[in-house]
Amino acid sequence: MADPFEPKMTAFVCNWCTYAGADLTGTSRIKYQSNVRVIRLPCTGRIDFMLVMKAFSRGSDGVIISGCHPNDCHYTSGNYHARRRWMVFRDLMDFMGIDLRRVTFSWVSAAEGAKWAELVNEATNTVRALGPYTEVQQLAAAGIE
């Protein structure tokens, strides 16, 4: 019998808030599902919107993006720019047929260790129920003779 499907989750998080928050989750010994691969960036403002598509086309089934709460950005305004970017790109992804249920956005501060665990668990459970994101993975190999 084949192993039950375990989703590959990729998380793009900012160094100063969410990454530190995830560290706190660990030091607080709060358990959460280990499907997530965390990618640390200096700031959500640095997250190129195409990183979401890159994650999907390279085998991720779900993507999490998280950073500092508005007004708390270590670089003052990075997360404001990120917010604007996602407000447009998310709608565009949906318009072009990308499943938004597989993309989770959040603000998680360095003090919110519990929130990080909750976020990851919820997102992972959602994506597990949706199954592997074969549509985009197949797309990555299509159209080549």
Add this chain to the structure above:
Amino acid sequence: MEALASKAKELLTAGTVKVVIGYGKGTGENRRPIFVRAVERAGDLVVDTACTQNLATYLTKAEVRALGRMAIVAIPSTLRSILQLAAEKQLREENVLALAIVDGGVRELATFDAIEEAVATIPDAIGEADQKMIDKLTAMSVTERRAFWAAELGRCVKCYACRSSCPMCYCERCTMDCNRPQWIPVASHAIGNLEYHMVRAMHLAGRCVECGTCGAACPVGIPVHLLTFFAEQTVRRQFGQKGGASAKLDYAMSTFKPDDKETFIR
């Protein structure tokens, strides 16, 4: 059109401009961009309902700028493009003279302020057929939309007619041309096409004047303009800012409000 021909003659004779960029008769019923420099060719200029291509793309083309001060036959979207190009510091007021086609005649718009005033009176709405198509797409399920774009973009050959014909795609080094690393795949396979068109729509969001020239340029009939229209409409809806309204930069994607409201960040 008589008024346009005589205006062109007047401008060229006086040396006010060195070239009049406009539309001329093309193959069959087509119109083609023409660059009138000689006074005796002013009669080549045509204005009719078949003149739909946004000619503003030539305002940033080196070979055209090298001809000298430019006048340009301006349909509404061209006026908007001039403003957006000005806002992005790609055009100087003294280098371009807009010839707006109005009822029965030609209006010279020599300053960006004059163009802004004229543009403010032109209604926003994109064509009915295009709006219907966007509405139809947004009413579909995600799966249906994915199938729609897969079928359309499957024909894409990455010729970049869309990019080349767009007045706002003036970057001498497009993101597609950068190869260390090659961020978006060059080849016209499925993922290469999807990613290119996504990036282009995002790079146009807040800058697009909704002329539809990109979609008209596509040799294989992909409605790529619907993507940039959608991105532009999204920006307008979310932030109340738009492309081509003013010669003063008001770019939604490089600005923000601390209280921008979204519904999806936990």
Add this chain to the structure above:
Amino acid sequence: MSERYTITEASVGTLLQALTSSGQRVLGPKLVAGRIEIAEIRTLADVLQNGQSVVSAKGVVFPKVERLLKYRFDGKNIALEDVEPQAQPTILLGLRPCEARAFHALDVVFNWDSKDKFFNTRMANTTVVGLTCTQADESCFCTSLGSRPDDTQGSDILLSPLKAGGFVAEVLTDKGKALVALAKGILQPPPIRPDVIPPATVAPAFDAKNLQQKLAAKFDSPLWAEQSLRCLGCGACAFVCPTCVCFDIQDEADTKQGQRLRAWDSCGMRIFTLHASGHNPRDKQSQRWRQRVYHKFAYYPERLGTLGCVGCGKCSRACPVDMNLKQHLAQAASQG
């Protein structure tokens, strides 16, 4: 070695059935959502008997994206995996004679100094059934290049429609013979004087030999800058063209594996000749436009013994700014 027969429309249908049931792919010019594409043909009625597809059929032998090889990184080792071109036997049914002729122009390049196994495998597996044009449009100019709407060059079988229905079928090659052998009895004796629908009239706009001579003295002419003022430098003309053959090689890889792809490229694009140093020998659109014309009408005949154009006019129809090749060439050929 050509043999002539008549074939009824019903017999073409029988042949089609025999082909598809033997696992062969049949493609031809077909109306799909208002556009003419080279698409799957199921019945003769699918085939558009006149009209040019937007994109040529060259994709059958020279796809827009094809994989050349794959590799895996295994610790310090690299495992290289050659790709064998998977060429499904394909019949192009109802192809315009100009497109049929175009394969030769591809062949001379792909077999010039090295033999391209990808092109050759696909070409060997492709049979061309041409169909004489009885209509043409204002972008067509095959007759300016020494060809005609009922040219047999490049076709394995050429069909010419009869006024009473059905076709005269000229079987021109061994491949053509092998094709008709698949459906026994579909060919009938040739008519004494076949009453074919007259081929389209395409008035020559210039003479290719004369043009080639004129080009010899025109390299520095201001004509090229003038003609190319409106050119946007996209790749639409090159990509729809049945003879354009320029390609780009792209390696797409991550830390574990990669693939080498060949994709269409266009000399009209600025970065086509951009050197790593930053120097660009064809930095102006006029230089790129001139290159396009010379490549097809001077360098090809000089060096490869064939024109790099068949006069199909697809470039002109696809061009977003109405660069009409026939007009431009006629202008170049007529000036002193």
